[in-house]
Amino acid sequence: MLKIFGSNSGKLCDxxxxxxxxxxxxxxxxxxxxxxxxxxxALAGVGKSHKAxxxxxxxGAPPHQDMYDLKMDAPSEIRGPFQPIKTNVPGIxxxxxxxxxxxxMDKLVPLRSVHGSPDGDHDSFxxxxxxxxxxxxxxxxxxxxxxxxxxxxxxxxxxxxxxGLAPKAGHPPYxxxxxxxxxxxxxxxxxxxxxxMSDLKLNEISSDRFSDRKSLLQxxxxxxxxxxxxxxxxxxxxxxxxxxxxxxxxxxxxxxxxSKEDAKVRERYGKGxxxxxxxxxxxNLEHFLIARRLVEAGARVVTLNFGRWDFHSDNFNEAKNTxxxxxxxxxxxxxxxxxxxxxxxxxxxxxWGEFGRTPxxxxxxxxxxxxxxxxxxxxxxGFRTGQVIGATDRIGGEIAERPVHFGEVFASLYHHLxxxxxxxxFTDHAGRPHPLVDYRHEALKELV
Numbered sequence: 001m002l003k004i005f006g007s008n009s010g011k012l013c014d015x016x017x018x019x020x021x022x023x024x025x026x027x028x029x030x031x032x033x034x035x036x037x038x039x040x041x042a043l044a045g046v047g048k049s050h051k052a053x054x055x056x057x058x059x060g061a062p063p064h065q066d067m068y069d070l071k072m073d074a075p076s077e078i079r080g081p082f083q084p085i086k087t088n089v090p091g092i093x094x095x096x097x098x099x100x101x102x103x104x105m106d107k108l109v110p111l112r113s114v115h116g117s118p119d120g121d122h123d124s125f126x127x128x129x130x131x132x133x134x135x136x137x138x139x140x141x142x143x144x145x146x147x148x149x150x151x152x153x154x155x156x157x158x159x160x161x162x163x164g165l166a167p168k169a170g171h172p173p174y175x176x177x178x179x180x181x182x183x184x185x186x187x188x189x190x191x192x193x194x195x196x197m198s199d200l201k202l203n204e205i206s207s208d209r210f211s212d213r214k215s216l217l218q219x220x221x222x223x224x225x226x227x228x229x230x231x232x233x234x235x236x237x238x239x240x241x242x243x244x245x246x247x248x249x250x251x252x253x254x255x256x257x258x259s260k261e262d263a264k265v266r267e268r269y270g271k272g273x274x275x276x277x278x279x280x281x282x283x284n285l286e287h288f289l290i291a292r293r294l295v296e297a298g299a300r301v302v303t304l305n306f307g308r309w310d311f312h313s314d315n316f317n318e319a320k321n322t323x324x325x326x327x328x329x330x331x332x333x334x335x336x337x338x339x340x341x342x343x344x345x346x347x348x349x350x351x352w353g354e355f356g357r358t359p360x361x362x363x364x365x366x367x368x369x370x371x372x373x374x375x376x377x378x379x380x381x382g383f384r385t386g387q388v389i390g391a392t393d394r395i396g397g398e399i400a401e402r403p404v405h406f407g408e409v410f411a412s413l414y415h416h417l418x419x420x421x422x423x424x425x426f427t428d429h430a431g432r433p434h435p436l437v438d439y440r441h442e443a444l445k446e447l448v
Contacts, residue, residue, distance in 0.1 A: 050155040051417045052295040052347045053144065053381075055303045056288075056331065057127050057166075059174045059280040060310030061353035063367050064375030065396035066319055068094050068110035068388075071359075074395045078359045081316055089386045097324040100332035101377075106386040107335050107344070109447065111376040113390025113399045116406040117355040120369030122171060122310065126354055128178035128303065130410035130437060137428035139182025144413060145301035146180035147436055149187040150426070151419055156298025158251040163294050164189030165287045165304040170279025177303045182428045189303065192256055255297035258286060265289070269333050272326050280308025283323065288330040292337055295347050300417070306330070309353060313364035327351075335379045348381025348416050350409065359397040373399050376409070381416040383447040407441030415443040 065071055070084045070093070084093035087105035094102055094110065101108060118132045125133040128143040142150075145162030154161045164177020166189075177189040254260050272285035283306060291302040306327065311318045331351055338344050356374030357367035373392055379385060391401035414421040414436055421437035428434060 050298065050300070050346065051381075052299065053148075053301045053413055053417065054291045054295065054334070054347060054349045055128065055144070055178075055301070056349070056351035057124050057281075057303065057305045058307065058309050058327070058351060058353040059124070059169075059277075059305050060122060060308045061355045061357065061369070061374065062309040062323070063311065063315060063319060063357040064112070064114075064373070065357070065359065065392075066095060066315070066367075067098065067324070068375050068377070069112045069392055069396055070095060071392075071394065071396045074359070077361055078395045080361060082320075092386075092388055095324065097320055098328045100328045104332055104336055107339060107379055109378040109383065109385050110388050111352070111378065111390055111404050111409075112388060112392055113402055113404050114352065114356075114374045114376050114406065114409075115372065115399060115403055117371040117374070120355060120371050123173040123354055124176045124178070124305070125173065126406050127352055128176070129181075130406040130441075137182060137430065137432060137434060139184075139429035140179065142181035142183040142187070142426065143178025143189075143303075144410060145178050145189055145303060146183045146187040147414075147426070148300045148417060148419070149180075150183050151424060152300060152417070154298065155300055156251065159255065159294070159298035160190035160252075161298075161300040162187065162189045163299045163302045164191050165193065165290060165302065166191065167193050167276060167281060167305070169276060169281060169305070174280045174305065174308070177305075183426060251297055255293045255299075256290060258289060258293075261289065261293065265337065268337075270326075270329055272330065277308040277322070280310075281305035283307045283326045285326060285330045285333075288334045289337075292334060292341075292343075292347075296341075296343070306351075311357070311366050312362070312368055313366040315357075315361070315366045317365075331377065331379075338380055344380045345382040346380075348383065348413055349379040350376065350413065352376030356396075359395040370397070372397065376404075378409070378412075378447070381413070381447075383412070383416070387446065389444065389446050404444065405441055407437050408444050411437045411441050412443040412447050415448050 066080055066082050070082060071079055072084065083096045085096045085099065085102050086093055087102040089105040092105050092110070094105070116130070117126055118134060123133060129141045131141040145164070149161045152161065166175050166177040169175030177191060180188040258266060266289065269289040270285040272283045274282050274284050276282055287304045287306070291304055294302050307323050309323060331349070335349060338347050338349070353374060355369060355371040358370045362368060373396075389402060390399065390404050392398060393400045411421045419436065421443075422435045422439055424436050425433040426436070
């Protein structure tokens with residue numbers, strides 16, 4: 001937390017009063033102080049470009065064959081009740097409960113043959129790293145946001161390069177924003193919903209949450225004025241000043257402050273639900289808007305976790321009534337908004353889960369885990385959109401054409417960000433170098 005103490009006549013050797021001492025704590029990041037985090041980022045170097053990625057983790061793995069890959073010729077015990085609808089791209093059809101996405105298919109790329117999940121365990125890990133969790137080097141594989149933090153640093157020194165909008169979840173991997181692995185906590189996600197921000201204290205005014213953003217911003221402004229008048233910043237080193245700048249700059253607070261957004265835009269995004277769905281994540285449509293505002297402010301990678309798609313029972317009612325309409329509204333509005341604001345070439349959007357679902361519908365009207373093949377959706381990034389990549393067999397159970405490995409998508413994202421995924425390497429805790437993406441996986445030639 002940040003604590004500001006009142007004045008006192010006792011002085012430190014640098015002229016700063018003891019009671020004016022500014023304590024910048026760990027912000028919930030493994031005990032490492034924020035100035036140290038910023039110093040580590042500076043040592044890693046700061047890139048000049050500001051390409052960005054918004055990654056949407058569909059918690060618990062959605063039913064791919066009920067979204068982008070409907071199988072109308074399959075038997076009824078596989079097909080399900082959903083019907084396909086035409087999109088604005090001739091020849092591409094998707095689920096009837098995704099009408100907004102259908103209207104902007106020219107800006108999208110459905111992936112119908114995603115593979116690479118090693119098993120049927122629920123974990124966001126492969127969605128954030130493109131790697132297997134069970135075959136990690138010492139220290140662990142880093143998430144894409146952590147990689148970008150290390151090799152490109154902050155585009156705006158007052159906005160963290162990697163922001164995770166994940167909440168706490170009953171199943172911890174469902175609430176993960178992506179982990180830094182062997183790159184270490186300096187490159188972990190900054191979490192506005194995490195313990196660090198909920199513990200923030202300014203001039204003894206507590207903000208347990210960011211919900212009252214207007215009061216928080218006023219507290220920032222008052223503190224900055226007080227500090228400027230007392231000249232107490234002069235006694236701090238550069239990284240302590242930068243840490244205070246990050247915490248008190250209006251840029252981060254304003255990016256998180258939806259009251260600054262046009263009311264009509266907020267209405268298009270909608271609110272959704274802020275409460276977690278079971279042990280998963282919220283279906284919070286405002287997170288899509290916050291993600292857009294964060295990348296505009298300078299964030300390079302924003303991850304958000306959406307819903308709980310583990311429909312072992314009542315798959316079709318759950319999908320139709322609790323998840324697909326909100327996903328449709330959130331993603332379609334985000335993609336169109338990025339396009340309207342001239343950001344579609346700079347910001348890539350990816351939405352996917354950790355695996356697919358079984359072709360057969362079980363006796364509880366659900367679909368079970370199916371790591372053999374899943375689906376996903378890509379937009380923006382200057383990619384060639386308005387096409388489908390990959391295909392499955394008649395029942396949606398096996399890949400029939402163009403397998404797409406998670407690692408190939410990551411190679412494409414790094415290519416978009418201006419990072420060579422094979423020549424750029426990091427060192428694990430045993431001193432061994434590793435490429436960002438397995439050498440077997442190249443950027444998808446259909447996209448770049």
